[in-house]
Amino acid sequence: MTTRNVGFYLAVLLLFGTGILAILSYGAHLRPDVPAPGAVPAPAAQAAADGHAPAAAPSAIQGVGSSIVRKLVENVKQPLPLLLLQVIVIVLAARTLGHLCRRIGQPPVIGEMIAGILLGPSLLGLIAPAAESFVFPAASLGPLRMLSQIGVILFLFVVGIELDVQHLRKMAHAAVMVSHASIIVPFFLGTAFALLIYHKLASPGTPFSAFALFMGVSMSITAFPVLARIIEERRMAGSHLGATAIACAAVDDVTAWCLLAVVVALAKADGLGGSLLTICLTLLFIAAMLFLVRPRMSRLVERMPHIHTGTVFLAAILTFVFASALFTEVIGIHALFGAFLAGVCMPQDAGLRRFLRDRLETVSSTFLLPLFFAFTGLRTQVGLLDDWTSWLLCGAVIVVAIAGKLGGSMAAARWTGMSWGDSVSLGALMNTRGLVELVVLNLGYDLGILPPRIFAMMVLMALTTTFMAGPLLGIVDWVRRRETALASHAAA
Numbered sequence: 102m103t104t105r106n107v108g109f110y111l112a113v114l115l116l117f118g119t120g121i122l123a124i125l126s127y128g129a130h131l132r133p134d135v136p137a138p139g140a141v142p143a144p145a146a147q148a149a150a151d152g153h154a155p156a157a158a159p160s161a162i163q164g165v166g167s168s169i170v171r172k173l174v175e176n177v178k179q180p181l182p183l184l185l186l187q188v189i190v191i192v193l194a195a196r197t198l199g200h201l202c203r204r205i206g207q208p209p210v211i212g213e214m215i216a217g218i219l220l221g222p223s224l225l226g227l228i229a230p231a232a233e234s235f236v237f238p239a240a241s242l243g244p245l246r247m248l249s250q251i252g253v254i255l256f257l258f259v260v261g262i263e264l265d266v267q268h269l270r271k272m273a274h275a276a277v278m279v280s281h282a283s284i285i286v287p288f289f290l291g292t293a294f295a296l297l298i299y300h301k302l303a304s305p306g307t308p309f310s311a312f313a314l315f316m317g318v319s320m321s322i323t324a325f326p327v328l329a330r331i332i333e334e335r336r337m338a339g340s341h342l343g344a345t346a347i348a349c350a351a352v353d354d355v356t357a358w359c360l361l362a363v364v365v366a367l368a369k370a371d372g373l374g375g376s377l378l379t380i381c382l383t384l385l386f387i388a389a390m391l392f393l394v395r396p397r398m399s400r401l402v403e404r405m406p407h408i409h410t411g412t413v414f415l416a417a418i419l420t421f422v423f424a425s426a427l428f429t430e431v432i433g434i435h436a437l438f439g440a441f442l443a444g445v446c447m448p449q450d451a452g453l454r455r456f457l458r459d460r461l462e463t464v465s466s467t468f469l470l471p472l473f474f475a476f477t478g479l480r481t482q483v484g485l486l487d488d489w490t491s492w493l494l495c496g497a498v499i500v501v502a503i504a505g506k507l508g509g510s511m512a513a514a515r516w517t518g519m520s521w522g523d524s525v526s527l528g529a530l531m532n533t534r535g536l537v538e539l540v541v542l543n544l545g546y547d548l549g550i551l552p553p554r555i556f557a558m559m560v561l562m563a564l565t566t567t568f569m570a571g572p573l574l575g576i577v578d579w580v581r582r583r584e585t586a587l588a589s590h591a592a593a
Contacts, residue, residue, distance in 0.1 A: 106278060106516070106517060109278070109513075109516050110277075110278050110281070110282075113281075113282050113285060113286070113513070114281065114285055117285040117286055117288070117289040118285065118289075120289045120292075120293070121285075121288060121289050121292050121317065124289075124292045124293055124295075124296060124313060125292065125309075125310055125313060125314070127296070128295070128296055128299065128309035128310070128313060129309060129310065131296075131299055131300065131309045132309075133299060133300055133301075133302075133303040133304065133305055133307065134300045134301055178238075180241070180244065183236075183238070183241050184241065184244055184245065184248070186236060187236060187237060187241070187245055187472075187475075188468075188472065190220065190236055191216070191217075191220065191471050191472055191475040192467070192468060192471055194216040194219065194220060194471075194475075195212065195213040195216040195217075195471030195474065195475070196467070196471075197212075197216070198212030198213065198215050198216045198219075199211075199212035199213050199216075200212070202215075206571050206572075206575070207568060207571050208327060208330050208331050208334060208567075208570075208571070210327050210330060210470075210535055210536065210567070211535075211564070211567060211568055213470065213471050213474045214474050214477075214478075214535065214539070214563070214564055214567070215564070216471065216474065216475065216478070217471070217473075217474035217475040217476070217477050217478025217479070217481075218477075218478040218481050218483070218560070218564075219478065220233075220237070220475050220478055220479065221233075221237075221475075221478040221479040221480065221481055221482075222479070222481075222482050222484065223478070223481055223482060223483035223484060223557075227484065237479055242476065242479065245472060245475070245476055246476050248469065248472055249469060249470075249472035249473035249475075249476050250436065250473070251469060252464075252465045252468070252469020252470045252472060252473060253437060253465075253469075253470065253473050253536070253540065254422065254423070254426050254436055254437060254440040255422070255440070255461050255464070255465035255469065256462070256465040256466060256469075256470055256536075257325075257437045257438075257440040257441040257444070258422045258440040258441065258443055258444040258461065259444060259457070259458055259461055259462045259465065260325060260329050260441060260444060261440070261441040261442060261443060261444020261445040261446075261447070262444040262445075262447050262454050262457060262458060263329060263347075263444075263454075263458075276345070276348035276349045276351070276352045277352055278513055278516075278517055279345075279349045279510055279513045279514050279517065279527065279531070280323075280349040280350070280352040280353040280356065280531075281352070281356065282509045282510065282512065282513030283321070283323065283349070283353060283506055283509045283510035283513065283528075283531045284321040284353060284356055284357060284360070284509075285321075285509070286505045286506075286508065286509030287317070287320040287321045287501075287502065287504075287505025287506045287509060288317035288318070288320065288321045288360075288505075289317070289505070290320060290501050290504065290505040291313075291316040291317035291318075291319065291320030291321065291501065291502075291505065292313040292314065292316060292317045294316060294320075294497070294498070294501050295309070295312055295313035295316040295317070296313070298494065298555070299312055299313070302552060302554060302555055303552065304549055304550075304552045306549075307549065307550055311364065311550050312550055314360075314363070314364040315364050315545045315550045315551065317360075318357065318360050318361050318364055318541060319538065319541055319542060319545065319551075319559055320501065320502050320505055320506065321353075321357055321360070321505075321506070322353075322357055322534050322537050322538045322541055323349075323350050323353045323354065323357075323506070323531050323532075323533065323534065323537070324533050324534045324535035324536050324537040324538055324563075324567065325350045325351065325353070325354045325441075325537060327533045327534075327535035327536055327537075327567055328346060328347070328350045328530050328531070328533050328570075329347060329350070331530065331533065331570055331571070331574075332346060332347065332530070335574065341523075342523050342526055342527065345514075345519075345523075345527060346526075346527055346530045346531070349510070349527065349531060350530070350531065353531065354438070354441070354537065355387075355438075357537075358383075358434050358435060358438045359380050359383060359434075361434070361435070361541065361544075363379075363380070365433060365544070365548070379432055379433040379434065382432040383429070383432065383434055383438075386428060386429065386432070386439075386442070387442065390425070390442050390443070390445070390446050391445070391446070394446050395445070395446040395448075398446055398447065398448050399448040399449070399450075402448045402450050402453055403448075415456075415457075415460060418457065421443055422439075422440050422443045422444075423440075425439035425440060425442060425443040426439040426440045426443070427439070429442075435540065435544075437537070437540060470536070473536075473539070474539070476543075477539045477542070477543060477560065480543070480546060480553075480556065481556065481557050481560045482553050482554075482557055483557050483561070485553055485554045485557055486554070486557060486558070491554065491558075494558065495557075495558040495561055495562075498558045498559065498561075498562050499561070499562045499565050499566070502532075502534075502562050502566055503532060503566060503569070506528075506531060506532045506534075506566070507528040507529060507531070507532040508528070509528075510524075510527055510528040510531040510532070511524045511525055511527065511528030512524075514527045514528065522577050522580065522581055525573065525577050526573070526574055526577050529569065529570045529573035529574055529577075530570060530574075532566050532569060532570065533566060533567045533569075533570045534562070534563040534566050534567055535563060535567040538559075538563040539560070539563060542556060542559050542560060542563070
């Protein structure tokens with residue numbers, strides 16, 4: 102890293118870091134006003150979100166005198182049949198909308214996210230509340246949530262498998278600079294924006310520091326799985342831009358999870374000491390995985406080249422993945438980070454990686470991940486944005502998120518010497534939030550930091566910024582082809 106780049110990097114961290122500290126200091130004594138409608142969930146809505154509300158009886162079967170029909174309906178309401186019904190409905194909706202999104206040049210994950218929202222109170226609950234309460238009663242959401250988390254864990258493991266650690270080391274200086282610029286700038290803007298909305302929209306009892314820090318983290322996230330999928334579908338994996346984006350997103354995710362640990366520790370009133378302990382344990386875990394576990398994994402595969410074709414090896418790998426996820430969950434980060442790092446530790450063996458990817462990715466991507474999107478959709482109440490002020494505020498959230506993430510990434514990439522086209526493309530890729538953003542938002546919702554109205558706005562922001570990546574990359578490609586054609590014409 103050149104002296105010029107080091108100076109730029111330190112200046113960005115110092116400038117925006119000082120701004121964040123100033124905002125937090127200014128807002129330390131602020132308290133929310135009386136909450137606006139939708140700022141705090143109504144008792145019934147909160148009970149439903151927590152999974153304690155009783156399931157409403159479907160109006161379609163009220164008054165039905167047939168004992169056979171009643172018996173069948175009661176059987177469907179049992180935990181296992183109901184979970185199977187939910188899986189069928191979710192997978193069909195996700196695959197249908199995912200296919201439609203692919204047809205218009207968008208990653209299928211966009212359709213899966215939209216399917217989740219449509220199955221929740223934003224559409225199905227609006228036009229057919231009896232159907233929603235029958236298929237997705239509040240008491241059934243616990244098993245659905247746990248099953249969806251398994252899918253996310255497996256998918257992040259597969260994403261970690263695809264990460265080339267050697268290439269990441271070669272590009273570390275650019276990756277660190279771009280990724281940290283793409284975090285500190287939106288983090289600053291998110292905390293500043295929190296000052297404007299804290300009085301009106303924050304839940305009573307939520308400290309400003311927790312609210313502002315969580316808004317900053319939410320603005321700073323890059324969805325590494327979605328970014329990797331976009332790069333793969335656009336055949337950019339072998340290009341310099343694709344490799345740089347993967348490296349930047351990997352560094353971004355590690356940094357963001359550490360920041361999230363601090364925010365969660367403060368929100369749970371564990372104090373700064375607890376958050377520092379979490380970060381130290383995380384660093385020790387990363388070092389142990391990369392310098393102890395990973396070399397031994399490589400030697401094991403080299404000595405036993407055919408071991409990775411058996412079910413015993415697959416069972417051992419799954420145990421390793423879930424143990425890694427368990428450790429990071431227990432120390433206060435998130436199970437996803439442990440699963441991702443477990444994938445990074447897999448040897449650079451093409452046969453092994455293909456074996457694991459074929460066995461795990463199909464199930465996690467097509468079957469389990471849509472369950473996570475549906476669970477998020479069931480929490481998203483777009484109907485809370487019921488006036489022009491709310492929609493104007495939602496638009497402001499989206500603009501702030503784009504300005505911070507895309508703008509910060511693009512400026513840092515340009516400073517490191519990348520062309521304008523590559524800088525814009527990298528900014529568009531880093532601006533995707535998708536899956537990981539939904540994980541963070543759900544955590545904020547569970548902790549009571551993000552009230553339902555803000556939660557809905559942030560989900561819409563995640564959809565919008567993820568949707569933007571494809572069109573922006575297409576525009577950059579068109580401009581490049583146009584410039585090439587004009588240059589060829591001028592040369593002729």
